[in-house]
Amino acid sequence: MRPLPNTNDGSTALRLRPLNADRKSLYERTIEPLLAWLEDTYTGTLRWMLKYKAMILIVALLLFGSSLVLLKFIGTDFMPQTDESSITLNAELQTGTRVEETMKVARKIESFVFEEFPEIQILATSAGSDDEGSMFSLFQTSGSNVINMTMRLKNPDERAEDVWQVAARLREKIDVIPEIVVYDISTTSGFGGMTGNTVNVEIYGYNIDKTNLIAKNLADRFETIPGAVDVQISRKADKPELQVILDREKIAGHGLNTANVSSQIRNRVSGLTAAMFREEGSEFDIRIRLKEEYRNSITDLENISIVNQMGQRIKLKEIGEVVEYFSPPSIQHKKKERLVTVMVKPENVSLGELANSINASVSEVEVPDDVKIVVGGAFKDQQESFMDLGLLLLLSIVLVFIVMASQFESFIMPFVIMFSIPFAFSGVFYALILTNTTLSIIAGLGAVLLIGIVVKNGIVLIDYINLMRDRDNRLEDAIIMAGKSRLRPVLMTAFTTTLGMLPLALSSGEGSEIWSPMGISVIGGLLFSTLITLVLIPILYAMMAKTGQRDKTGRLRAKFTELE
Amino acid sequence: MQAVFIVFNQANTERVEYLLDLLEIRGYSWWSDVKGRGSVNGEPRMGTHTWPEMNSAxxxxxxxxxxxxxxxKVKKLDEINLDVGVRAFVWEVVKSY
Structure with a gap:
């Protein structure tokens, strides 16, 4: 190097010297020795372990076995439940409760929500809404006895409790309100009916009374199951109605038919939109109907006059009678069968656990011959998806095996490599247990993803062992040489993938519950299986491979003995 | 007149070309892909999966x-990295046209 010119002042030169002299860079001083130490430690361990192959294999199998035992303690879910900062309350009072009474209860709930639930920011209430068929009733059950409340919570990071804790507190408060007959608190926003996290017990049977009884019986049993909340029966309580039963002969005699009688009753009771009133750009319906005092009792209704085509007025009681009647609000069908569903939500337990205890409870109930009980809902979807996922897993394992077998021209090599896959799953189970996450479809997805990633580590290692053996190194030497040389690439790929998944696993925003299980399972599986790959695969290779197996020239030359 | 035969790892190609130019040697015959292995030590150059490297001559x-x-110069080149490898052999040229 040329000396620094003298024109510069000396201090700069002095300060520059140490940097330019034989000082090593930070990387050379820290990372390089660390990696060298890692390589030495690893090869040392590998050499030691090659002496105790059988023992290492047994330890590994025990680790795998223990993870399978742990599997029993991991809850299963269909989809991870998410804190969407939204609670929907749907409460029903005694059928036939007047709107005013319903409103009173709604105000009571509102008042303690505002006082005791500072987490709740916005609250929308609809109580006792008219069941005459507004747009709203398409989406929600309505009726004079129904309260619907939608609550919007603060963002998850701005409150101490999660949405399920808030919902649990709300349940405690609502449990003690005597007016409320049934209620349901859901924590999914929007029209969450599609993705509801419930176990549904479907009761098929033609006889409404019979199935109602079984549904009630089951619902009572489910209430006592720990972790079961919001037990709901899909068939609502019968509603009182007034039925006008017409005598067909009599109405025919008066020149009337059921259609015009019913439209006339309707016009008088619920009103006829006669015209529009327009004022300053707004339009108002003008509805004409009887004054309330003339349509308030059965006698009033019977005294309604019906006009026939001749202009004669006929009292309703002359052509029929008005009777009180209890009707089921709706009859659901599935597979052409009448159906009642009992829906149960899990609280602080996983969907799988809840379904198991419900299954046990259902089997205790005696079922008549013409009634069939099926446990379904999100739990059924979960089971179906897990089955699909299992099939997917199997398929990808087969495909991976085929590719490797053709590339290695061997059936043993892929087998050795694929030994790391079960340990990837062990890693997934350990990670789920450690982070207290349930095994959901998303976590399962991570496990499927792992097959490809995990196998790659083995390929890198095995391919290099093969190369070293082809270069006439002894089996154990080849394994140790390959281990030393491939340690860095294996660690590199494992750590890059792990770090890449870290933000996914650690994220805590709204809805992060959906994807974080995937990050957790990939990280856990990858780290664990990488460790296993580095230890177990060389050992398995040593056990499976025979000395001289890859000596292709030697085998060929054995045929040329006549030349000697 | 003497013949010099230089066999070298293909990694040395540019350096060998530079050597020839440096010493103002104009004429030569060149083989791009040559297999071979050293008499004493070193990795064979076979162009296979096992020994993927190749020589030129x-x-x-x-x-x-x-x-x-x-x-x-060839010795100097060899000493830069003994693992890469370059060798030169000399023999007499009896006649030429």
Whole structure:
């Protein structure tokens, strides 16, 4: 190097010297020795372990076995439940409760929500809404006895409790309100009916009374199951109605038919939109109907006059009678069968656990011959998806095996490599247990993803062992040489993938519950299986491979003995 | 006139070309892909999956006084990295046209 010119002042030169002299860079001083130490430690361990192959294999199998035992303690879910900062309350009072009474209860709930639930920011209430068929009733059950409340919570990071804790507190408060007959608190926003996290017990049977009884019986049993909340029966309580039963002969005699009688009753009771009133750009319906005092009792209704085509007025009681009647609000069908569903939500337990205890409870109930009980809902979807996922897993394992077998021209090599896959799953189970996450479809997805990633580590290692053996190194030497040389690439790929998944696993925003299980399972599986790959695969290779197996020239030359 | 046969790892290609130019050697014959292995040690160059590297070779007929400088340069080149490998062999040229 040329000396620094003298024109510069000396201090700069002095300060520059140490940097330019034989000082090593930070990387050379820290990372390089660390990696060298890692390589030495690893090869040392590998050499030691090659002496105790059988023992290492047994330890590994025990680790795998223990993870399978742990599997029993991991809850299963269909989809991870998410804190969407939204609670929907749907409460029903005694059928036939007047709107005013319903409103009173709604105000009571509102008042303690505002006082005791500072987490709740916005609250929308609809109580006792008219069941005459507004747009709203398409989406929600309505009726004079129904309260619907939608609550919007603060963002998850701005409150101490999660949405399920808030919902649990709300349940405690609502449990003690005597007016409320049934209620349901859901924590999914929007029209969450599609993705509801419930176990549904479907009761098929033609006889409404019979199935109602079984549904009630089951619902009572489910209430006592720990972790079961919001037990709901899909068939609502019968509603009182007034039925006008017409005598067909009599109405025919008066020149009337059921259609015009019913439209006339309707016009008088619920009103006829006669015209529009327009004022300053707004339009108002003008509805004409009887004054309330003339349509308030059965006698009033019977005294309604019906006009026939001749202009004669006929009292309703002359052509029929008005009777009180209890009707089921709706009859659901599935597979052409009448159906009642009992829906149960899990609280602080996983969907799988809840379904198991419900299954046990259902089997205790005696079922008549013409009634069939099926446990379904999100739990059924979960089971179906897990089955699909299992099939997917199997398929990808087969495909991976085929590719490797053709590339290695061997059936043993892929087998050795694929030994790391079960340990990837062990890693997934350990990670789920450690982070207290349930095994959901998303976590399962991570496990499927792992097959490809995990196998790659083995390929890198095995391919290099093969190369070293082809270069006439002894089996154990080849394994140790390959281990030393491939340690860095294996660690590199494992750590890059792990770090890449870290933000996914650690994220805590709204809805992060959906994807974080995937990050957790990939990280856990990858780290664990990488460790296993580095230890177990060389050992398995040593056990499976025979000395001289890859000596292709030697085998060929054995045929040329006549030349000697 | 003497013939100098230089066999070298293909990694040295540019350096060998530079050597020839440096010593103002114009004429040579060049084989791009040559398999081979050393008599004593070193990795074989076979162009296979096991031994993927390959050699090249150059044969040049030069005046006798240029031979020693060339061999000296080849030795220098070899010492940069003994694992890469370069060797030179010299023999007499009896006649030429």
């Amino acid at each position: 150059v044969l040049t007929i030069i005046p006798s006084d240029k031979v020693d400088p060339l061999l000296e």
